[in-house]
Amino acid sequence: MIGTSVLRQTHVLMLQDDHFQNLECNHSFKEQEFISVLKNCNSIAEIKQIHAQVIKLDLIWNSLYANNLVVTCALSDWGSMDYACSIFQQIDDPDSYVFNSLIRGHVKNMNPEDALYVFDEMLERGVVPDNFTFPILLKACTNLRAIKEGNQIHALIFKLGLDHDVYIQNSLINMYGKCKEIQHSYAVFHNMEERTLSSWSALISSHSGLGMFSDCLDLFRGMNEDGCRKTDESLLVSVISACTHLGFLDLGRSLHAYLLRNFSKLNVAVETSLVDLYVKCGSIEKGLSLFDRMNVKNQLSYSVMISGFGLYGGFHEAHKLFVEMIELGLQPDHVVYVGLLSSCAHAGSVELGLEFFDRMRLEHGIEPTVQHYGCMVDLLGRAGKVKEAFALIEGMSMEPNDVVWRSLLTSCRLHNELRLGEIAAKRILLLNVGDFTMLSDLYARNGMWDDVAAVRKEIVEMGLSRNLGKCTVEMKRRVYAFVSQDRSHSDSSRIYEMIHQMEWQLRFERYCPDLSQVLFDVDDEEKRQLLSGHSQKLAIAFALLNNSGSRVIRIVRNVRMCGDCHAYTKLVSMIYEKEIVVKDRNVFHRFRDGRCSCRDYW
Ligand code: ZN
Ligand code: ZN
Secondary structure: OOOHHHHHHHHHHHHOOHHHHHHHHHOOOOHHHHHHHHHHOOOHHHHHHHHHHHHHOOOOOOHHHHHHHHHHHHHOOOOOHHHHHHHHOOOOOOOHHHHHHHHHHHHHOOOHHHHHHHHHHHHHOOOOOOOOHHHHHHHHHHHHOOHHHHHHHHHHHHHOOOOOOHHHHHHHHHHHHHOOOHHHHHHHHHOOOOOOHHHHHHHHHHHHHOOOHHHHHHHHHHHHHOOOOOOOHHHHHHHHHHHHHHOOHHHHHHHHHHHHHHOOOOOHHHHHHHHHHHHHOOOHHHHHHHHHHOOOOOHHHHHHHHHHHHHHOOHHHHHHHHHHHHHOOOOOOHHHHHHHHHHHHHHOOHHHHHHHHHHHHHOOOOOOOHHHHHHHHHHHHHOOOHHHHHHHHHOOOOOOOHHHHHHHHHHHHHOOOHHHHHHHHHHOOOOOHHHHHHHHHHHHHOOOHHHHHHHHHHHHHOOOOOOOOEEEEEEOOEEEEEEOOOOOOOOHHHHHHHHHHHHHHHHHOOOOOOHHHOOOOOOHHHHHHHHHOOHHHHHHHHHHHHOOOOOEEEEEEOOOOOHHHHHHHHHHHHHOOOEEEEEEOOEEEEEEOOEEOOOOOO
């Protein structure tokens, strides 16, 4: 109970305010008046005055007054959940409206656990939850990734016959998706009589969150075919990011055009995802021009652009943006530093890289992650400081991952560091064909033919000989995939004919197939044939046959490119006057005029 001194104090406060003075004089507080006073309230101090007044007039026992006080306190931006709960304790028979508001207030204030406690109390006190209770409650479960509670709530929804409510269904799709139970999301989605934009959006963003990007695009197509022509910006961010991950630039571009036609203004999240699309799909100029034209840029926008320069080695540009973002008062995060460090690695700026590595911790309080160490190993390794790179790995506070060891192996191959190269290869857990090629290269350069043979044997034994590279190339909004020695394509004979022509031309440029890249024990002629059938060459041949008009060929591959394909692609870019952009796991190779942007280090 509130003491008389407090009441007197509030009384004085009220006298200073004309609005409340009137109430004081009337000695009553009509329901309508009360509601309108509450509506105009905009601070917790004012709520306290009204609360005091309600107690003074002995109206707190009237559920209308108490309920509305709780709801206003719980849901206003300036509200206080503590105060809302304290008033709530004084209500004898709270109804579902009050419970729902408290649950909503807790979720809004990032306390989803408390929201579940309130729900328990609701059930204990025999208040039946309604269609407003469940969407927000499921949101609490989603935020907590509490699938067990979510399942129980789903069962209750069934029991209460609310399973056909579209808002509840959408919340269920979202909850199951975020809790990685995508098959349950599907089940709810399939059982819906009517699907709204939110239903599609929940299902698509769930797939995006699980990295199921092809499914995202299939669903987006399905959504259009289903007649759901509306779309919103958050859904588009999911779809654009699916294109980005899959490297589907043309499709992303047509989405961009669609956005420009249908939205007068794009929000910063959509614009940033478009910048990311262009940058990651190999069109940094387009990404930069879009970035420059953005009216509002946030931390993520800078992060995306700086990472882009990290991929392409635009050190000066990355540095300039870094300075700009600091000046704007935006805090760089660990992603920004990954971009900066990798741009230093590309530029060979060891000193600056080390300086940024220190600044990251000392100035911005970011502890280096395994990714930052990967960049540093790359930086030192490229510059020939392989021993320093190894020392850095040994001093890491966490377990180095495959990326770190692979960076070291790459440097060892480049600088012919046999001993450290062997150590690195032994530490890579998931060796792929590319790693074996690097190791066998290293042995071959040191004349260790028995070891070369042993590596080849291991590849066959591990069944990796079948797991050769796959390349995709996008043409007229369709994606074509090629595996090595692929003859399944309907245009196969023309493709091999083109390969033959290309090689003939390449020979004039003194191209000589690098047979050491073939790790199988076959004769030289067969090696030559195996090399010609590498998926990247098939993809290039196909692209040259089919997009004579376009200046750029874009290829995405799943494993590291072999040295022969690299040399071959450089020459093709010169002879056919095409720019060939190859995304090779996490590196971009941009082949132009017989050179590659990676400067032969990858
Ligand atoms: Zn190859
Ligand atoms: Zn390259």
